[in-house]
Amino acid sequence: MATLTPCFLRIFAVLQLAACSFPEEPGPLISAPAEVVRRYPVFVGRAHRSYTRQEPLYIQTVLKVNRTLYIGARDDLYRVELDHVSGDEMFYSKKRTWESNKNDIRICRMKGKHERPEPHVLFPRAKPAFYTSVGRTDRPARKPASLMNSILQFMKRNEECRNYIKVLLSHDGGLFVCGTNAFNPLCANYTRDTLELVGEPISGMARCPYDPKHANVALFAEGSLFTGTVTDFLAIDAVIYRSLGESPALRTIKHDSKWFREPYFVSAVEWGPHIYFFFREMAMEFNYLEKVMVSRVARVCKGDLGGSQRVLERQWTSFLKARLNCSIPGDSHFYFNLLQSTSPIIRMQGRDVILGVFSTPSNRPPSCPVSNGHERLCCRALCDEVILARSPQAHWAGKSRRGGKGGGDEDAIQ
Numbered sequence: 348m349a350t351l352t353p354c355f356l357r358i359f360a361v362l363q364l365a366a367c368s369f370p371e372e373p374g375p376l377i378s379a380p381a382e383v384v385r386r387y388p389v390f391v392g393r394a395h396r397s398y399t400r401q402e403p404l405y406i407q408t409v410l411k412v413n414r415t416l417y418i419g420a421r422d423d424l425y426r427v428e429l430d431h432v433s434g435d436e437m438f439y440s441k442k443r444t445w446e447s448n449k450n451d452i453r454i455c456r457m458k459g460k461h462e463r464p465e466p467h468v469l470f471p472r473a474k475p476a477f478y479t480s481v482g483r484t485d486r487p488a489r490k491p492a493s494l495m496n497s498i499l500q501f502m503k504r505n506e507e508c509r510n511y512i513k514v515l516l517s518h519d520g521g522l523f524v525c526g527t528n529a530f531n532p533l534c535a536n537y538t539r540d541t542l543e544l545v546g547e548p549i550s551g552m553a554r555c556p557y558d559p560k561h562a563n564v565a566l567f568a569e570g571s572l573f574t575g576t577v578t579d580f581l582a583i584d585a586v587i588y589r590s591l592g593e594s595p596a597l598r599t600i601k602h603d604s605k606w607f608r609e610p611y612f613v614s615a616v617e618w619g620p621h622i623y624f625f626f627r628e629m630a631m632e633f634n635y636l637e638k639v640m641v642s643r644v645a646r647v648c649k650g651d652l653g654g655s656q657r658v659l660e661r662q663w664t665s666f667l668k669a670r671l672n673c674s675i676p677g678d679s680h681f682y683f684n685l686l687q688s689t690s691p692i693i694r695m696q697g698r699d700v701i702l703g704v705f706s707t708p709s710n711r712p713p714s715c716p717v718s719n720g721h722e723r724l725c726c727r728a729l730c731d732e733v734i735l736a737r738s739p740q741a742h743w744a745g746k747s748r749r750g751g752k753g754g755g756d757e758d759a760i761q
Contacts, residue, residue, distance in 0.1 A: 414429045563612055566617060
């Protein structure tokens with residue numbers, strides 16, 4: 348025991364130093380007891396208390412318009428009147444079912460996706476065992492854990508060929524809705540009050556992801572739809588895309604890691620003449636053996652007219668991006684590289700501010716600070732010196748000034 352005491356003291360001292368290296372987090376501005384939160388009304392997809400729902404909701408997106416809440420789920424769009432909520436549960440007043448047709452489901456299944464599990468796949472029949480005078484000669488029985496993992500993996504795939512509503516926006520007095528539609532995304536317009544279809548659905552490519560697990564962002568600004576998503580079945584081509592307005596359709600360069608490398612879109616906001624996209628992606632500027640995920644903000648001009656026939660044709664000329672740095676300073680900075688969520692633009696102390704929630708990767712100590720970013724700082728980072736790479740495989744080196752002010756600006760096409 349005496350030999351363990353010095354070792355224990357050294358470990359305790361190291362732990363004390365580690366605890367001192369992190370600044371104390373401030374207390375919450377507002378707190379509420381758990382009992383109060385439990386009294387908030389919930390939505391479980393019912394029209395009234397006697398209604399029994401058999402399937403989970405799979406809620407994908409929510410939109411609040413005045414005192415009405417619109418909920419986009421799997422195969423269903425709900426309208427909830429907030430003024431009529433009483434008790435511990437919210438009930439929908441209107442429901443619109445938008446399911447994938449049989450042909451889309453069939454093609455989805457042909458591509459390796461599945462709509463529902465087959466009994467013989469989930470529970471395969473046991474093969475007969477053969478015995479000899481020595482003993483049993485068939486192969487060892489499958490481990491229960493291995494069988495259960497196969498069942499769970501299949502059940503995760505069995506719901507892919509459905510229509511998950513991923514885009515839900517207010518537009519021209521109605522609702523603009525996009526769904527994955529069994530890996531063949533579609534978009535449509537609906538009325539707000541009755542949730543009736545207006546016109547015919549249009550393609551959702553570059554407006555909505557194919558896979559319900561993929562993150563996406565979308566907003567309308569000056570009559571055009573700005574989206575951040577993927578454009579293909581394999582989710583290889585990530586894009587920031589403008590469509591549906593009088594301005595020409597524009598996109599980011601295809602398969603160029605200097606523009607995007609496996610991005611995960613978090614949010615998009617409109618501020619002044621620009622649209623800002625917040626996301627995280629694999630970093631190209633670090634010479635590490637392992638992949639490093641960093642958070643970034645990208646900006647495009649709402650009035651960008653695109654390039655010429657020789658350069659950046661039908662592509663953004665105003666696209667710029669910068670890294671978001673949320674870290675604890677020191678000899679070796681401790682980075683919170685994963686942006687999880689952002690607030691809308693709010694006014695604080697006379698400045699426009701966006702609040703962001705950052706976290707560490709799963710293999711780091713869990714922590715989640717809240718940082719604030721001023722729009723002027725974002726503009727300064729995006730408009731001043733930009734680090735460039737000569738090729739997608741090259742390390743980032745050298746600096747260059749770039750305007751990125753939108754269509755008609757000479758610096759934007761250099």
